[in-house]
Amino acid sequence: MLKLxxxxxxxxILDSERIYLEEAKKxxxxxxxxxxxxxxxxxxxxxxxASHQKIIDYMGKDFPIDEYLxxxxxxxxxxxxxxxxxxxxxxxxxxxxxxxxxxxKAVATSTKRIRAEAMLKNANIYDxxxxxxxxxxxxxxxxxxxxxxxxxxxxxxxxxxxxxxxxSRNGLLSACNADIPCIxxxxxxxxxxxLQKRAxxxxxxxxxxxxILDDIY
Numbered sequence: 001m002l003k004l005x006x007x008x009x010x011x012x013i014l015d016s017e018r019i020y021l022e023e024a025k026k027x028x029x030x031x032x033x034x035x036x037x038x039x040x041x042x043x044x045x046x047x048x049x050a051s052h053q054k055i056i057d058y059m060g061k062d063f064p065i066d067e068y069l070x071x072x073x074x075x076x077x078x079x080x081x082x083x084x085x086x087x088x089x090x091x092x093x094x095x096x097x098x099x100x101x102x103x104x105k106a107v108a109t110s111t112k113r114i115r116a117e118a119m120l121k122n123a124n125i126y127d128x129x130x131x132x133x134x135x136x137x138x139x140x141x142x143x144x145x146x147x148x149x150x151x152x153x154x155x156x157x158x159x160x161x162x163x164x165x166x167x168s169r170n171g172l173l174s175a176c177n178a179d180i181p182c183i184x185x186x187x188x189x190x191x192x193x194x195l196q197k198r199a200x201x202x203x204x205x206x207x208x209x210x211x212i213l214d215d216i217y
Contacts, residue, residue, distance in 0.1 A: 002217040003161040005098050006151050006180070007129075009109035010044070011187035012167040013206075014119055015086040017044050021188060023076040033068055035059060044189045045142050045170035047110040047135030080115060084122045088185075090207030095128050097210050104155060108147045108164075110135035131155055143173030148180055163217075165209065169195055183209050 011017035021040055028035040039058035043051040055065055079085075098105055106129055109116050113134040120126035131154050138146040152159060164175035167187040175182035176198050184191060184199040185206060196202050201212045 001161060002101075002103055002163060002213065004104045004106060004151075004155055004157045004163075005094075006106045006108050006148060006162055006164045006175075008045070008164075008166045008168070008171045009107050009111060009116060009119070011088075011189070012165055012171075012185060013088055013091050013107075013125070014123060015088055016080060016119065017167075017188050019079050019085065020044070020076055023079065024072055027068065027071045027075065031068070031071060033059075033063075035068075041189045045110055045166075045168035045174075047138075047141040048112070050110075050141035077115065081118045081122075085119055087123055087125070088187075088206060090205035090209075091125075093207040094209055095125070097213070104130045104157070106131040106133070106151045106155060108133050108151050110141055110147070112136045142168075142170040143177060145174055145178035148175055148178035152178070152180075163200070163213070165206065172196075172199060183212060185209070 007013050024040045036058065039055060043054045046054060052065055052069065056063060095105065111134060113136060116132065116134050117126065131151060133147055133150050133154065135141060138150055140146045148164060152162060159179045162180050164180045164182040165185060166172050166175055166182050167185050168189045169191045172182050172184055172191060172195065181200040184196060184202045186202065203209050203212065
């Protein structure tokens, strides 16, 4: 029996990854950092420390990472904290379905809590979730299983009684490493076709997951 649905946040329930990409490209162009788009996309789904390391891996140890991240943080956080971020297609239909079937809902996001809570509240969906676990509350970022294991522990639910919704390769791997079935809803970051085979299903938007849940659970 399905008891818990766990959602990633950025790029999955909120269209924040598009904003992140826009701001990162703007900062890169303005300050002539010349960061390739694929490097920016590779940081999606990671917490701050892991994102920091990923950029260094692409750009080299002499890259002014702290300066770049400070410029990026100012513009990105202003847009996220002070404006409503659009909800992704199909989210409200899926939340309604889960409510009607008395299935608990959680958020597992690599974003820090202060930002995550502000974004969810601005989108008027904060109260729709029973549990929120954030990137600054775990030791290891996705694709490690830590964040999903912490959600299960907090909710007292086993991996076989849960399903994860993710949009990124790091998120999919995290769910798989936690042994939780994952429905993939790809967004901006590329998820290799071979890796997509590890998902329970791949759908175009969250509303399409309803049929999957009806068939399987």
